[in-house]
Amino acid sequence: MRTTSIPLLTDKPVPVIGTGAMPLSNPGRDGRLMDRDDAVALLHHAFDLGLTLVDTADIYAPDGDHVGHNESIVGEAVRTWPGGRDAIVVVTKVGIVRTASPDGDTWGRDGSREYLLRAAEHSVEMLGFVPDVILNHRAARSTTPYAETVRAMLAVQDAGLATRIGIGNVDLAEAELAWEIAEGQLAGVENERSPRFRGDSDLFAWCLEKGVAFFPWSPFGGGREAAELPVRYPEFAAVAAEVSASSGSPTTAHEVTLAWLAAQGPSVVPIPGFTRRETVESAARAAHVELTAGQIARLDATPADYTSTVPDEGR
Numbered sequence: 001m002r003t004t005s006i007p008l009l010t011d012k013p014v015p016v017i018g019t020g021a022m023p024l025s026n027p028g029r030d031g032r033l034m035d036r037d038d039a040v041a042l043l044h045h046a047f048d049l050g051l052t053l054v055d056t057a058d059i060y061a062p063d064g065d066h067v068g069h070n071e072s073i074v075g076e077a078v079r080t081w082p083g084g085r086d087a088i089v090v091v092t093k094v095g096i097v098r099t100a101s102p103d104g105d106t107w108g109r110d111g112s113r114e115y116l117l118r119a120a121e122h123s124v125e126m127l128g129f130v131p132d133v134i135l136n137h138r139a140a141r142s143t144t145p146y147a148e149t150v151r152a153m154l155a156v157q158d159a160g161l162a163t164r165i166g167i168g169n170v171d172l173a174e175a176e177l178a179w180e181i182a183e184g185q186l187a188g189v190e191n192e193r194s195p196r197f198r199g200d201s202d203l204f205a206w207c208l209e210k211g212v213a214f215f216p217w218s219p220f221g222g223g224r225e226a227a228e229l230p231v232r233y234p235e236f237a238a239v240a241a242e243v244s245a246s247s248g249s250p251t252t253a254h255e256v257t258l259a260w261l262a263a264q265g266p267s268v269v270p271i272p273g274f275t276r277r278e279t280v281e282s283a284a285r286a287a288h289v290e291l292t293a294g295q296i297a298r299l300d301a302t303p304a305d306y307t308s309t310v311p312d313e314g315r
Helices: 036-048 069-080 113-127 146-158 172-181 201-210 224-232 234-247 253-262 277-286 293-300
Strands: 053-055 089-094 096-099 106-109 133-136 164-168 188-192 213-217
Touching: 036 053, 036 069, 036 277, 053 069, 069 089, 069 113, 089 113, 089 188, 113 133, 113 146, 133 146, 133 188, 146 164, 146 172, 164 172, 172 201, 188 201, 201 213, 224 234, 224 253, 234 253, 234 293, 253 277, 253 293
Parallel strands: 053 089, 089 133, 133 164, 164 188, 188 213
Antiparallel strands: 096 106
16 A cells, blocks of 8 residues: 655554545445444455555444444454554544434534533544544534634643544634644644535645645545546546556546545545445555546646535534
8 A cells, every 4th residue: 555654643654545434334225234343344454455544533423322333333443453553543523513313313513622522532432542633523613713622622632532633624714723723733634625626725735735634525526426426527537548548457537536636745645435345445446546747637627516415514
């Protein structure tokens, strides 16, 4: 597996493609969850292939009664993987409030010190160890000044609940404020980025300049659009055909998408999600897809559709 170095994130080698664990806690079309042993085995397969940065969150769960569900799966997979905990970079997130109710889960945000400390303690409990990084999942803009939330995240770090801290779903002004308050010790930013969504290019460029890890979530566009990527964005399919012809190995538009994101800079680690071994193996192959400068420029120039298909509270 090709790796990169992101000192603000971790001292460990970082794979250029990460592992998104969220789908392992989503019920399938039949309403059933993946068997837990199968989910752990799938993560082990990803780790075996070198996809050793795993991204989770406390609210990745089948419902509000099981907050921490995904973290517990990730924790078990990391603890039982023969390669050892020290080889894995574990990123989790807190700050979205998900509560079960008879009429369906209710969603909110809480950026207070009290809540974030309590949530981080629960994350450590669910994982079974202190994560490498805890991110503030989303800002509670209507209730908590962002400076207060960043200071609360620093309190999480000071309490020994995370080695490093970061932020998610922010704009450039919020990232700059967090950088200032954290005195340049901001590990990462997790924002949406894909062929469909490239609406925060100023923030993206800032992360590259500062060496802050940038984790693109929903790198294929999310939902049905992920399956339709080669049709919606034909230039990615065209480049995939060129790479296939030049390398002699079949390459997909999805693999080109991951390679394109990773090629944007050494601190960019896209986070595709998996439920099948075949998609794990495809992501691992993407880490070795080499794009020319001309191909990257063509992909950069493709038009993006900024209309989000992912519910704001659900990622």
